[in-house]
Amino acid sequence: MNQMNSIFRLEGVSRQYGDVAALDGINFEASNNEYISLLGPSGSGKTSLLRVIAGFEKPDSGRVWFEGRDITDVPAHERGIGFVFQNFALFPHLTVFENVAFGLRNGIKEVPQDEITSRVFEAIEMVGLAGLEDRGTEQISGGQKQRVALARTLVMQPRLVLLDEPLGALDANLRDRMQTELRAIREKLDVTFLHVTGSETEALAMGDTVAVLDAGKVIQSGNSSEIYDAPASPDVALFLNRFNLFDGVATGTTFRGPFGQVATPVVRKASRDVYAIRYDRVQVFNMGDAIPGPALDARYVASEYLGSSIMYFFEAADGKTVEAEHHLSFGDPQDYKVGQHYVLSWDPAQAIVFGQEGAE
Amino acid sequence: MSDTTAPKGKLKSATPWLIAPGVVWMILFLVAPIVMIIYVSFWTQSTFSIDSTLTLASWKNFFSSEAYVGALWTTIRLWLIVLFLTFIIGYPAALFVGLLVKSKTVSTVLLVLCVIPFWTSFLIRVLAWRPMLGKEGAINIILMKAGIIAQPIEVLLFSELSVVIGMTQIYVVFMVGPIAFMLGRIDRNIIEAARDLGAGFGRIFWKIILPLSMPGVVVGAIFVSVMVLGEFATSGALSGRKVNLLGNIIVTQVGSLKWAMASVVGVILTVLLGIVVAGFLRIVDLKREL
Structure with missing residues (x-):
């Protein structure tokens, strides 16, 4: 990422609340004209990070750069x-039009009246709310409020837009539609969106770049497939919610876990020994079948139909839930008996292994 | 079906009984007295007695007397001054308590501190201003000791000024409370959103904070107005009989058994209050806030 193309940069940004470090020396650089999603569990500091970038809060230490300028102060x-x-924060006493016009009317730059009118109508049109200009904020639905909030921000033509769990308050159906629309609107305007979310599917679906935040640190960033195929740490794998994670002991070349001892060609350096296998890599065998690789004895508990795939839930001997995803395009779902034991296996080459003695 | 509708039907028939005690109470102690006062204001008053022959004499008497009409204007003038002062002093305090203090605990403590003066009786609170404002009172002594003035300021006590000071001190808290409450309800994100859109503090105050706190201002103004317009004790205790409000006139008229004139003033005061309250309610649609 070169300097010219960078829209904002965080240099060792830290923010402390009492004894808790919400942000712990964050270094992050975002390139211009991109959709960045910031994934983090609740309490990972993602809202604090947005508030520091927006300037609602000052970092205890570190600098914030925006368009090549130090804007920390x-x-x-x-x-x-x-x-x-997240809660839209519309001005409840103003109409949709006046909400969108607020920044133009009261901002630092003086904007002539007819320009205000045309820009506001344009922004309202863009988010698909034409005709609702004179409604009060109580007279529109949640999805429409979201659009007003978006129009109100975009009408100011910012170079960077921070979105704090913008889809969190919407129902699932609307969420999917807004995901597509947010991406489309961003592409049209050539701005950078920094979208904070706790949902791994949302983060992976929306971000050109995905940054994973945990305990006040960016623990991995890259494009969706990098993150998905090669999580940098057990924590990232955990947040992605697509991996079965097993504790065990990793030596240089093998991993011993509840499924026996398995050869591991590559071990990644991590703070603990964890074996990760994606849900959709797990295969289910009957007891007694010949198993080439790892074999984990597990009791079948339940299944969940997801439309294009079906998720099977098993319980291993240590009580841990193991999930196996079966894509329906690969064949009809199997009927497993609840309470019966099966053997779970997978191709060891597809596992991701973390070890204290692994390579960087 | 009959099973599900029965309780509803019962509830419906019970509804009038729920409001009956309130209605009876209001008729006995509000409607009846008001009707009676209006009626009595048309009675014929002679020096020592009153009879129910209807006449306009007391009404004519009121509007032709410079003292009475003067009292009406004094009441309105003092009300406006006190209303203005309680707003000017109360709003910043409410802004601090309700919005700028981040901790809810601290803001509750501050509100409780505001009502501490109410732990003592109304009369004590009013009379306590005498040793404060008097010719040999605390303020004059301090100012003289400090060498700021050579002679005691006499206008401090037993003047319109002392009445204004006394009333403002007593009633300002009724302005602070409702405004602080409304300000406390404003979503902090709204203010941050306004900042993010480029508005400085002044713009945010005039365009966001003040409009959103208007219901509190109106409720506070109604509280203060109702109490100030009916006042007689503060002016009685702190004006040295120099300031006569409509309330004071009622007291003296009743004291000298002039029921008809007392009723006239009572009716005028009630009408005035009605106009003022209705006027305030027009500013803000309180129904939306409840």
Whole structure:
């Protein structure tokens, strides 16, 4: 990532609340004109990070750079960074039109009246709310409020828009539609979106770049497939919610876990020994079948139909739940008996192994 | 079906009984007295007695007397001054308590501190201003000791000023409370959103905070107005009989058994209050806030 193309950069940004470090020396650089999703479990500091970038909070240490300028000490209203709140935070006493016009009317730059009118109509049109200009904020639905919040931010033509779990308050159906629309709107406007979410599917689906945040640190960033195929640590694998994780002992070339001892060609350096296998890599065998690789005895518990695939839930001897995903395009679902024992196996080459003695 | 509708039907027939005690109470102690006061204001008053022959004499008497009409204007003038002062002093305090203090605990403690003066009786609170404001009172002594003035300021006590000071001190908390409550309900994200859109503190205050706190201002203004317009004790205790409000006139008229004139003033005061409250309610649609 070269300097020219960078829209904002965080240098060792830390923020402490009492004894808790919400942000712990974050270094992050975002390139211009990109959709970045920031994935983190609740309490990982993702909202704090957005608030520091927006200027609502000051970092205890570290610098924030935006468009090549150090903005750490610039007040929020002079930064020109858009912020879309999770609860929309519309002005309840103003109409849709006036909500969108607020920044143009009250911002730092004086904007002539007819330009305000045309830009507001344009923004409302873009988010698909034409005709609702005179409605009050109580007279529109949740999805429409979300669009007003977006239009209100975009009408200011910011170079960077921060979205704090923007889809969190919407129902699933609407969420899917807004995902597509958010991406489309961003592409049209050539701005950078930094989208914070706790949902791994949302993060992977939306981000050109996905950054994973945990305990106040960015623990991995890259494009969706990099993150998905090669999580950098057991924690990332855990957040992605697509992997069965087993504790065990990794030596240089093998891993001993509940499924026996398995050869491991590559071991990645991590703080603990963990064996990760994706849900859809797990295969189910009957007891007594000849198993070439690892074999894990597990009791079948339940299944969950997901449309294009079906998820089987098993319980291993140590009580841990193991999930196996079966894509329906690979054949009809199997009927497993609840309570009966089966053997789970997989191709060891597809596993991702973390070990304290692994390679960097 | 009959099973599901029965309780509903019962509830419906019970509804009038639920409001009956309130209605009876209001008729006995509010409607009947008001009707009676209006009626009595048209009675014929002679020096020592009153009879129910209807006449406009007391009404004519009120509007032709400079003292009475003067009292009406004094009441309105003092009300406006006190209303203005309680707002000017109360709003910043409410802004601090309700919005700028981040901790809910601290803001509750501050609100409780505001009502501490109410732990003592109304009369004590009013009379306590005498040793404060008097010619040899605390303020004059301090100012003289500090060498700021050579002579005691006499206008401090037994003047319109002392009445204004006394009333403002007593009633300002009724302005602070409702405003602080409304400000406390404003979503902090809204203010941050306004900042993010480029608005400085001044713009945010005028365009967001003040409009959103208007219901609190209106409720506070109604509280203060209702109490100030009916006042007689503060002016009685702190004005040295120099300031006569409508309330004071009622007290003296009743004291000298002039029931008809007392009723006239009572009716005028009630009408005035009605206009003021209705006027405030027009500013903000309180129904939306409840």
